[in-house]
Structures are given as C-alpha cells and as structure tokens.
Amino acid sequence: MFTVGVDLAAEPKKTALATISWHAGGASLDHLQVDVDDETVIDRSRGAGSVGIDCAFGWPIEFVEFLTAHAAGQLPERDESGLDWRRRLAYRHTDRFVRELTGQRPLSVATDRLGLTAMRCAELIDVFARDDEPVDRSGAGRVVEVYPAVALRQWEVVVRGYKTTAALRRRALEKLTARAPWFDVSDEHMRLIERSDDAFDASVSALIARAHYLGLTHAPPPEARSAARVEGWIAVPSTSLDDLLLSGAGDS
Known part of the structure; x- marks a missing residue:
C-alpha cells in the first residue's frame, strides 16, 4: 500500500506532494x-x-458565527470580551487539544497567515467530494489534516529552523532516517528536500x-x-x- 502527503500552499507554486510505499x-x-x-493531488491520491494534507480543514465555529453576526449587524449581547475571548474565537478545538497534548500551539487559521491556503484547501476538499471522496474533516475517512511540526516533535525529530536552509533540512532528514532507518530516501529526493522545505513537509x-x-x-x-x-x-501520531x-x- 502507499500513503500520500501534501504540503498545501495558497497556489500550486510551493505546494508539494510525496508518496511513500x-x-x-x-x-x-x-x-x-x-x-x-x-488535479495532480486528486490523481496521485487515488x-x-x-x-x-498539511492545512487547516476549517475555521473555528465561534469565529464563523461572530463574522456572520457582524456581517448582519447583529452582534449578540455577551458577558465577556477582551483578549481571552478573542483568543477563544481564533482557535479551533483541535488547536487547543494539540496545545494541551504537546505544548505547541498551532497557528490560528482565523488570525494568522493561513487564510488563503485554507480557502484553497476548502476548494480541494470539494474537488475530492466531486471525485466521489467526501472528506470527513474530523479524520474519520481516508483524507486527514496533518501538522508536520507537531508530528516531528512527537517523534523526537526536532531541528529548529529547518525551513530556512538546505543544511538544516538535510540535518532534519538525517535525524528522521536515523530514528527510522527503514525509511529509504533516494539521493534525488534528498536533493529536492534540500532545495524545498515544502518537499520535506510533504514527506513527513x-x-x-x-x-x-x-x-x-x-x-x-x-x-x-x-x-x-x-x-x-489534526491527526497527531500517538506512537513511535x-x-x-x-x-x-494491503502491505506487500
């Protein structure tokens, strides 16, 4: 059997895809x-x-309700406000779960620089559905939301700044394959990972x-x-x- 990993960006440029057999x-x-x-994501996923897929599959429910009420000019009376309340609106249930589990807070799809990519992800989820693959955003189906940085921390493969230089990406991959010596990465793919942090995240x-x-x-x-x-x-690995x-x- 094989699995697919996608490091999604707001457009095809900087979007990477990996398959592992x-x-x-x-x-x-x-x-x-x-x-x-x-189209390539769909084809390769069959x-x-x-x-x-490394991207948020949706927005916080309370945040969406707040925007909907604001657009209608009907913000409801409430007993709370301030920064703590706004932070609750900004993060999803899964973001808070990941923070409690790992100590690492995911970026907010509502307030950080993820919105354009999440819009593309929403479109991609719709493409999967039209290809007879309805996506259960909770991860109950074949397509699941992932977060490579959190998984690497769970697997004790932490190289800070790996997104910034080829040398650090090589170090991250070497550390990963040292912990998983059974994972075969060709020289060609190693060179691509050195050039592209997106390629590394897709592999993870x-x-x-x-x-x-x-x-x-x-x-x-x-x-x-x-x-x-x-x-x-977010599907966070629970084991080594x-x-x-x-x-x-289906494994051969």
Missing part, C-alpha cells in the same frame, strides 16, 4: 514533486491508503498519513467530535516511528 520491514519515498495543482505528511491509516493518531474526544466535523481535526511498520491491510 510500505512493505514488510520498510518503506520508500517513491515520488516527490513541487508546484502541484489540485488508491492511497490515506492522504495527509505522508508518514503521518501512515499513522492515520493504522489508527495510531489521537482521535477527537467525544466532546469535540461534532465540532471537529466542521472545524477539522517504528510503529508505522505495523502490518496493515
């Missing part, structure tokens, strides 16, 4: 490309065990997709499931890299 005792990075359009996203395929990520707790189906849910080699249906 899984077999008894190992895995290989089979395909890696940058400047990827939606037949994959799981598809991990495909590893997270494997964890999701095996059921080795943190699912939404019961009280957050309804919100997760609207806002999205080596556990990704657990036998899955």
Whole structure:
C-alpha cells in the first residue's frame, strides 16, 4: 500500500506532494514533486491508503458565527470580551487539544497567515467530494489534516529552523532516517528536500498519513467530535516511528 502527503500552499507554486510505499520491514519515498495543482493531488491520491494534507480543514465555529453576526449587524449581547475571548474565537478545538497534548500551539487559521491556503484547501476538499471522496474533516475517512511540526516533535525529530536552509533540512532528514532507518530516501529526493522545505513537509505528511491509516493518531474526544466535523481535526501520531511498520491491510 502507499500513503500520500501534501504540503498545501495558497497556489500550486510551493505546494508539494510525496508518496511513500510500505512493505514488510520498510518503506520508500517513491515520488516527490513541487508546484502541484489540485488535479495532480486528486490523481496521485487515488488508491492511497490515506492522504495527509498539511492545512487547516476549517475555521473555528465561534469565529464563523461572530463574522456572520457582524456581517448582519447583529452582534449578540455577551458577558465577556477582551483578549481571552478573542483568543477563544481564533482557535479551533483541535488547536487547543494539540496545545494541551504537546505544548505547541498551532497557528490560528482565523488570525494568522493561513487564510488563503485554507480557502484553497476548502476548494480541494470539494474537488475530492466531486471525485466521489467526501472528506470527513474530523479524520474519520481516508483524507486527514496533518501538522508536520507537531508530528516531528512527537517523534523526537526536532531541528529548529529547518525551513530556512538546505543544511538544516538535510540535518532534519538525517535525524528522521536515523530514528527510522527503514525509511529509504533516494539521493534525488534528498536533493529536492534540500532545495524545498515544502518537499520535506510533504514527506513527513505522508508518514503521518501512515499513522492515520493504522489508527495510531489521537482521535477527537467525544466532546469535540461534532465540532471537529466542521472545524477539522489534526491527526497527531500517538506512537513511535517504528510503529508505522505495523502490518496493515494491503502491505506487500
């Protein structure tokens, strides 16, 4: 079987896609490309065990309700205001869960520089649906939201600033493959990762997709499931890299 990872950007430029093939005792990075359009994402995802997309799948429910009321000129009376209230509007249930679990706060899709990419992701989710692949934003289906930086922290592969230089990306990949010596990366793909942090994040996203395929990520707790189906849910790995080699249906 194979998994797909997508590091999504607001346009095809700087969007990267990776596919990893899984077999008894190992895995290989089979395909890696940058400047990827939606059609390529759909085509490459057909037949994959799981598809991990590095982008928020939705916006905070309370934030959307606030904007809707504001647009109608009907902000309701409330007993709270101030920075704490605005921060609650800015973050999703999954963002707060990740912060409590890992100590790392995801960027806010409502207030940080993620909005344009999230708009493209919403369109991409719609393309999946029109290709007979309705996306459950809570991660109950084949397509799942991922966050490479959080997964790397969970797997103890932390190289600060890897997005900034080729040398740091090589170091990050070397650290990753040292912890997962069964993960085969060709020299050609190594060179592309050195040139592109997007290519590295796409590769990590495909590893997270494997964890999701095996059921080795943190699912939404019961009280957050309804919100997760609207806002999205980040699939954070719950086990080590080596556990990704657990036998899955379809592994050769």
